[in-house]
Amino acid sequence: MAAPLQEMDGQDGAVGEPKKVTVIGAGIAGLVTAYELERLGHDVEVVEASQEIGGRIRTHRFGPGGAGPFAELGAMRIPAGHRLTMHYIAELGLQNQVHEFRTLFSDDAAYLPSSSGYLRVRDAHKTLVEEFSAGLPERRYRENTLLFGAWLDASIRAIAPRRFYEALHDEIDVELLNLVDHIDLSAYRSGTAANRFDLHAFFADHPQVRSFCPPRLERFLDDVLDETSSTIVRLRGGMDALPRRLAARVRGPVLTGREVVGIDVRDDAVRLRIRQGAGTVVRSCDYVVCTVPFTVLRRMRLTGFDQDKLDIVHGTKYWPATKIAFHCREPFWEKDGISGGASFTGGHVRQTYYPPAEGDPALGAVLLASYAIGPDADELSRLGERERNEVVLRELSVMHPELRQDGMILGVAGLAWGERPWSLGAATVRWGQEAALREAERREAARPQRGLFFAGEHCSAKPAWIEGAIESAIDAAHEIEWYEPRASRVFASARPSRTGGAA
Template identity: 45%
Template structure:
């Protein structure tokens, strides 16, 4: 459903105004829900456990002022067809700051480090033929097939976690080489035969995807997005949309207020809270929970049905670790690099260059999965030293005295308030299954849910926004209870003081 239709439906079905909604979590899902609920005549209050607003949208600024260098520790890209995201970028007056995001494999002067051999992306075809062994040298298959498979393996190696890299290797060994041999690959090679068009190949050959392992098939959808030439960014930092939303919301946003438990009652939700070492509870008519399930599953949950608890406990989260270096100069430009990403190898995975003019911050390492866990296990200074050492193998300048002016990093898998980078609908362990997002989004009486984990677009702002508006619709169309007295099905915890959260 397009966003305007969704907003119109919320407005047309909003027969009862004046509802009071407590929103748990001040990420973009909670903020957009608050923004729209207030526009529809309702009262909101937001609770945030951490000391900052924005959730996994986090722009780290190396200094003050609009011209300060910055790095994205969280969301950094917007696909051009993500209508919900672009709507709110423009709604918040940031449309003129949208610009192209140069992504991985798009900058041909970017570098690759394969087992100690450093070469430019544009030279990859020749090097790949020399480097890859095993199935890629098997003369039962045509040179075209072997070369195409080598490129596919390289793309997956650069983007995916270790489990999926191995999954592709297994699939190629057992049957995918045969499938590639059967297909006409010629239309997907560039005129010079040096690169492949993975976008069109995957879109036009569903039979190939059908023969991939389930996890790899689902991950290929992510690869299509991440290698698209139509990605956008907000010049000056993604967090600007958070700042504009906060300025547009009238209700209180209470940081450093941790939810410790939720009790679903017949006509209300009892929320247990901790702030400054004190425990409280509040009986609320409506609650919108945007807390990641990786965190929610650790709380005391009462009154949830079995399927909902299974969804909360079994939703899979992928770790992600980012390391940003603010540099004294854009030294990579001497190599003709104007953006995009290099493949630095050795666990730090992708190194992104800023494609916004004047920004001197490189995202020196962006890793997910097992690589992110290894990076996250390092203490911060050890992490910086390791990344500098590895990036130094493709960019010796990074090791020069004074080149790195400042550093910042985040290991989302270790971050208390997310316990993961994002949800995934794939997993390298085929014995696991992921929970349908519809189940994740399903309400429990007057407790509603939103966030990227409740959407068709896990890991993207689009998913948070779409699920937030669906929750808004469910809340405004819900018939309010007639009996305003304390819900008898909700038992007040002995340890907590009862408060009215909207009056506190």
């Protein structure tokens, strides 16, 4: 895995002459690239299409002047094992902001659906085991084995999009259960009534069991374990502190409102067409690091790319995601016994999170009413903003009728990431792919085109996480640091400017 450059090389200043680098995109990948390159002595500027930095790290603040509680409309949690992300948190002085993130099923009073209606997590085990057992052939399993199967199935159902779950459901198969049946599982019973199952601890202690999981299930397991882990963290004041602090440390300009609309790779330079207000400028750059999602890149005018590169740019699959947050008068769920974590609501809503109400109580609290991914998010996106908010309110009111009280909802904020023009998707999806194919795709996504380099979560071995975006950024900075241009290459910065001006 990539290590931050200073840590790895123990040096300051560029290996050769300082290079001039333009970074496209001020998301976490772009900002880490800029930060690391500057530490190595290179000159960097960042061009960002939107008016904001942070990309898919997006903290929305409610209330006048943003003084109220906030909702994480993009990334909201960090598995504590994400070493690079935790490194930058420490580096940026944010360690005191690190708090526990309470996840799905972590609260006994949260809900999940069954064929007979919503169940509290603390009471769900009997129904889950009955429903899970009903789908199994005759063979009898030990009680703990059934508890394992039932909670694994429930976790997959809560995390995977509906269609994906339907395909995976049958994969918790007899071979896997036969194996698990021979293991003493008593230590993994968890929860106040010991009627839940600690999947995280079990798979950590028994890695060999993973090889008995059918391939599709095995590839999805990391996400299930990450998302239901008890060692996930958040940044107390909002995840946007990460890109903000990074941007403040970058010395070169971070220019917002600059949309790159075309990239032309030549032997001696990379030419960017940049839209700025009503006009477009052409800018000739020595080195460029492109961190925009391939969904956006493939809509640009691209020239000088080789065919394999164009194929990966056009072929990489992304999934959409939607998040809808309600600004509530009060954290009504606390009166219902829920102190945090998340319910699996099902339906169109999918997941509902109860972020801690840590601010001034007079300013209300935020409920992350709905978080949907993949085809489920597509369905919500298609409805349009108004209808999607109504559908979420209607469905969620069955579980939380308090939402219907007069004046309970003070405001709504949401984002359909598949529609945001600078993202056109939430994240690259490589679930279901074999490891070798996944790695081949990653390498191709990250492969430079002469002076044009690539970073972003889609170029990493940890797609769909901040960790992946950072890993790819460090790799790109490293590649530029050591890149030796061909002797014939004449750099744009060594020539008089041919462009229409600064971006």
